[in-house]
Amino acid sequence: MTYFLGIDLGGTNIKTGVIDDTGKVIRKHSQPTEAKYGADRVLKNMVDAANTVVSAAEMSLKDITYIGIGSPGPVDAENGIVISSPNLSGWSNYPMRNLIAQALGRPTVLANDANAAAFGEYWVGVGASPDIQNLIMITLGTGVGSGIVLNGQIVQGTCGYAAEIGHMIVQPDGRECGCGQRGCLETYSSASRTAVRACELLAKGKPSSLQEIYKSDPQQVTAKVIFDAAANGDELATDVIDQTAYYLALACINLTRILDPQMFVFAGGMALAGDALISRINSHFEAQNWHAAPNGVTLNIAKLGNDAGLIGAAAIAWDANRND
Amino acid sequence: MTYFLGIDLGGTNIKTGVIDDTGKVIRKHSQPTEAKYGADRVLKNMVDAANTVVSAAEMSLKDITYIGIGSPGPVDAENGIVISSPNLSGWSNYPMRNLIAQALGRPTVLANDANAAAFGEYWVGVGASPDIQNLIMITLGTGVGSGIVLNGQIVQGTCGYAAEIGHMIVQPDGRECGCGQRGCLETYSSASRTAVRACELLAKGKPSSLQEIYKSDPQQVTAKVIFDAAANGDELATDVIDQTAYYLALACINLTRILDPQMFVFAGGMALAGDALISRINSHFEAQNWHAAPNGVTLNIAKLGNDAGLIGAAAIAWDANRND
Numbered sequence: 001m002t003y004f005l006g007i008d009l010g011g012t013n014i015k016t017g018v019i020d021d022t023g024k025v026i027r028k029h030s031q032p033t034e035a036k037y038g039a040d041r042v043l044k045n046m047v048d049a050a051n052t053v054v055s056a057a058e059m060s061l062k063d064i065t066y067i068g069i070g071s072p073g074p075v076d077a078e079n080g081i082v083i084s085s086p087n088l089s090g091w092s093n094y095p096m097r098n099l100i101a102q103a104l105g106r107p108t109v110l111a112n113d114a115n116a117a118a119f120g121e122y123w124v125g126v127g128a129s130p131d132i133q134n135l136i137m138i139t140l141g142t143g144v145g146s147g148i149v150l151n152g153q154i155v156q157g158t159c160g161y162a163a164e165i166g167h168m169i170v171q172p173d174g175r176e177c178g179c180g181q182r183g184c185l186e187t188y189s190s191a192s193r194t195a196v197r198a199c200e201l202l203a204k205g206k207p208s209s210l211q212e213i214y215k216s217d218p219q220q221v222t223a224k225v226i227f228d229a230a231a232n233g234d235e236l237a238t239d240v241i242d243q244t245a246y247y248l249a250l251a252c253i254n255l256t257r258i259l260d261p262q263m264f265v266f267a268g269g270m271a272l273a274g275d276a277l278i279s280r281i282n283s284h285f286e287a288q289n290w291h292a293a294p295n296g297v298t299l300n301i302a303k304l305g306n307d308a309g310l311i312g313a314a315a316i317a318w319d320a321n322r323n324d
Numbered sequence: 325m326t327y328f329l330g331i332d333l334g335g336t337n338i339k340t341g342v343i344d345d346t347g348k349v350i351r352k353h354s355q356p357t358e359a360k361y362g363a364d365r366v367l368k369n370m371v372d373a374a375n376t377v378v379s380a381a382e383m384s385l386k387d388i389t390y391i392g393i394g395s396p397g398p399v400d401a402e403n404g405i406v407i408s409s410p411n412l413s414g415w416s417n418y419p420m421r422n423l424i425a426q427a428l429g430r431p432t433v434l435a436n437d438a439n440a441a442a443f444g445e446y447w448v449g450v451g452a453s454p455d456i457q458n459l460i461m462i463t464l465g466t467g468v469g470s471g472i473v474l475n476g477q478i479v480q481g482t483c484g485y486a487a488e489i490g491h492m493i494v495q496p497d498g499r500e501c502g503c504g505q506r507g508c509l510e511t512y513s514s515a516s517r518t519a520v521r522a523c524e525l526l527a528k529g530k531p532s533s534l535q536e537i538y539k540s541d542p543q544q545v546t547a548k549v550i551f552d553a554a555a556n557g558d559e560l561a562t563d564v565i566d567q568t569a570y571y572l573a574l575a576c577i578n579l580t581r582i583l584d585p586q587m588f589v590f591a592g593g594m595a596l597a598g599d600a601l602i603s604r605i606n607s608h609f610e611a612q613n614w615h616a617a618p619n620g621v622t623l624n625i626a627k628l629g630n631d632a633g634l635i636g637a638a639a640i641a642w643d644a645n646r647n648d
Contacts, residue, residue: 257491
């Protein structure tokens, strides 16, 4: 059996895991990132977290074939450099791969965390079939993250900025986005923006079963609460979710025209809604999609859940090892 | 010197060329496709056209290292099969690559013609620099065609349907498209649809220097005529071209978010407008594009002109040869 060490670097926590070559998590560990103390402290914490989980698995580092790191923000995967990181301020062209490889003495590979998560679903998740080589993952959380796997490889882009699907413009001159564009997918279809759109309607006094919750605490009007209300027939909630799904469907159609993938994989908190979300996206997808030529692309919910980041980091280690 | 034979299969004409490994066209030839007589006749004509151009170059087939074919419609490049073809009716899963290879006795490779043309620009056109590995070509003619080169390889997609950029939805619930979708890029920004939008305004009696031409023969209101009028300050023509450019800019922004390419390459009849087109697309691109992170992508006019199809076919032959 071959073992990989996955390091999922988040703004709040560093998660590490020892994962075998079937994607099974043998042991995992989490500790604070302490990003505010700077890059060197974060690096030290990553090394500690790696050593901790390897010991907990009753192994030593020489039992680890390859280490994979998933890092937020754009990375230069080829050279193992974190270009910048939205949640780790002040990081700029940080040679993380080589520093970790030196500190832990094992070959190491680095990828953007959303790309790694997509690659995890390709490796041992919903795309874990030799037939599936082209997959697009869309993560619906505070923003809309994504990763693209084409021909069994992560699409990195020229500067590490590929797969920013949340910032496709789906509505010309639409809602303002923090990125400086208007009408980005993220401004309609992220979990948080779905909640924001509901609150806008509730603020106008539109009738809804959500009015009571909204009036006591608008923060409680989350995507989950909206999906629950829609399941109980609430019209406002249904309309809000319908718009979320409509723009996701448009994005999927455009991605299908551009890349002709085999599957879309939805992840993140809002994907827990499962069929209630997928069926609505699918219905808009079918209604808006061309009839020029069907390609049989399917919409799916991700399989790896909370361990997606860890398994994704191990997945790029598995890939680097097979290509070595 | 290594020589390639390019075969550019069109609905009307078959173009063949002997091309050297610098992309120089040594000799070329064109003859009617005669598509109405069926696939076997077209195949015979392709073989004749190949033999004719090789003889004209004072060569024999054994001087040809590799043959490349660019074919309209989706192809299964890996297996050398024309899946279907819009302009060659009745073609379905036609094993063109092997039939040509057998008839001419040389190794042969097949690609979609728009993909091949993009690969030609990558090989010896505007992208002919070792630094350029990620390029997207957009051809503005009757429709909007395109080809995508990522990491120096054509993006084919699962079923040969990748790079249908003309059918990205850029305007939700927008203009009807022949493909069954609404708001496709093609319905705003192809050369013909640019002319159609001008004619719609002219039909409403809007003041314009184009009214006289329109009234005598609407067919004369071509993209070229509209660009000429805009150059002379015509307001209606300027507005029409501005919308063409606006949606092209949105498409380029979305493609940049998804694939992070190094350059866009515009080709086709309307690209002859050159800077008058590019500068307008660029201005909308800059205005609408995010400021989150510049990737330095550039907008360019294609270099290979009328020989793009031929050189593209030779380009995939060059690529197949280097990978053999």
